[in-house]
Amino acid sequence: MKTKRKGSSFNSLNSKRELESVFLFTTGKCNAKCAMCFYANDMEKKADDLSFDEIRKLSESAGNFKRLWLSGGEPTLREDLPEIVEMFYKNNHITDLNFPTNGIKTERLIEWLTRLRKSCPECNISVSISLDGFGQTHDTQRGIPSFYRAAETLKKIDDNFKDDGHVLKNIATVITKYNVEEVVDFITWVYGRFNVSTHTIEAARGATREDGIKVLTEKSLVEIQDKIAPYYLLYAKRIGEGMNFIGRGMTKFFYVGLMRAMYTLRAKNLEKPCCWNMDCTAGETTLVIDYDGRFRACELRDPIGKVQDYDCNVQAIMSGDAMKKEIAAIGHGYTANCWCTHGCWMMSSITFNPGKMISMLIKANRETKQLSRLNPVQVDEAKLRELEAKYHLDIEKLGQIGLVEKTAGAA
Numbered sequence: 558m559k560t561k562r563k564g565s566s567f568n569s570l571n572s573k574r575e576l577e578s579v580f581l582f583t584t585g586k587c588n589a590k591c592a593m594c595f596y597a598n599d600m601e602k603k604a605d606d607l608s609f610d611e612i613r614k615l616s617e618s619a620g621n622f623k624r625l626w627l628s629g630g631e632p633t634l635r636e637d638l639p640e641i642v643e644m645f646y647k648n649n650h651i652t653d654l655n656f657p658t659n660g661i662k663t664e665r666l667i668e669w670l671t672r673l674r675k676s677c678p679e680c681n682i683s684v685s686i687s688l689d690g691f692g693q694t695h696d697t698q699r700g701i702p703s704f705y706r707a708a709e710t711l712k713k714i715d716d717n718f719k720d721d722g723h724v725l726k727n728i729a730t731v732i733t734k735y736n737v738e739e740v741v742d743f744i745t746w747v748y749g750r751f752n753v754s755t756h757t758i759e760a761a762r763g764a765t766r767e768d769g770i771k772v773l774t775e776k777s778l779v780e781i782q783d784k785i786a787p788y789y790l791l792y793a794k795r796i797g798e799g800m801n802f803i804g805r806g807m808t809k810f811f812y813v814g815l816m817r818a819m820y821t822l823r824a825k826n827l828e829k830p831c832c833w834n835m836d837c838t839a840g841e842t843t844l845v846i847d848y849d850g851r852f853r854a855c856e857l858r859d860p861i862g863k864v865q866d867y868d869c870n871v872q873a874i875m876s877g878d879a880m881k882k883e884i885a886a887i888g889h890g891y892t893a894n895c896w897c898t899h900g901c902w903m904m905s906s907i908t909f910n911p912g913k914m915i916s917m918l919i920k921a922n923r924e925t926k927q928l929s930r931l932n933p934v935q936v937d938e939a940k941l942r943e944l945e946a947k948y949h950l951d952i953e954k955l956g957q958i959g960l961v962e963k964t965a966g967a968a
């Protein structure tokens with residue numbers, strides 16, 4: 558039986574600023590070597606990961622909050638991750654789990670998702686697999702051969718949780734010099750070959766492992782975003798399948814609006830910090846905890862303390878002087894002095910600025926509709942085959958994974 562997904566916290570307007578999202582870097586270990594990794598320097602420190610007991614104290618002191626964002630390092634390398642998630646479900650009543658992964662540990666991921674669906678039945682789990690481009694492009698950017706593995710993981714998750722509305726499958730692509738020329742084709746191919754709920758693009762951010770890979774300008778990013786805008790209408794339709802008329806309409810309005818609004822803000826901030834026209838609520842509604850216990854208001858600002866110095870008490874951290882000073886340093890509204898391209902914080906902040914949100918979403922929906930009329934997209938088997946040939950994908954491997962008919966190789 559198909560299980561329906563409950564609304565995400567992104568769909569709820571909330572003007573009361575309280576802790577909503579905890580970003581937990583579960584481990585400093587990783588099995589990839591991504592050129593655009595903004596956490597490589599932190600992982601190089603090779604400090605110890607927070608212990609289970611330290612994380613337990615954090616969970617027990619945090620009170621209820623909605624979203625747990627796993628991060629790292631590679632989250633699947635932390636052996637006790639299912640227990641950690643279950644603890645936050647029990648203690649903090651999280652409703653949304655964001656689970657980014659490079660998709661290399663296929664069997665483990667399926668096993669853990671199966672377990673978490675039983676132990677945390679009301680929690681929406683968004684699995685976000687990194688796929689950066691076609692075949693070799695992905696492997697070059699990720700520093701290890703993992704394209705077909707990650708694709709297989711995604712396919713297996715779809716096969717195992719096809720009818721489970723609580724498991725959302727996403728693909729995340731970071732744009733760098735390696736994939737900038739093919740990213741629009743890649744969006745097309747992903748939409749046609751994978752049954753995912755969304756495919757987000759990110760501009761490489763922070764201090765990357767490899768220098769010189771950030772090649773986007775505001776103009777080139779806007780061009781890419783305009784070309785891919787029609788796909789977000791298609792994704793909204795896909796997410797809304799099975800919902801009633803009102804549900805479909807609301808899903809389309811919020812999904813298309815949020816994606817376009819986020820992309821517009823990101824492009825504006827790519828070359829220089831530029832006011833979001835709303836507060837960034839980092840530090841008020843979000844807490845980032847590094848794998849070794851340092852904490853921050855957001856991923857892009859410096860650590861402002863160590864959770865161990867607060868006896869791992871989240872209430873004490875959020876109300877402490879260090880966080881108060883940090884929130885004051887970030888500032889508010891037009892007088893704020895900290896703006897960036899980070900989509901997660903834009904999305905989160907939009908929901909805490911309901912007055913601004915509605916006008917941004919109306920504008921974003923109008924623009925997306927216009928772009929879809931100007932550039933209607935067509936994704937059919939012939940187009941997909943053409944892309945697979947153009948980017949030299951191994952059809953036999955895609956057939957083994959189940960993404961194409963096995964006979965397609967003969968074409």
Ligand code: SF4
Nearest residue numbers: 587589591594629630
């Ligand atoms: S981006 Fe993620 S997967 Fe890649 S090296 Fe960094 S932590 Fe690992």
Ligand code: SF4
Nearest residue numbers: 837855895896897902
């Ligand atoms: S604008 Fe960006 S860098 Fe500044 S506090 Fe918000 S998320 Fe962090």
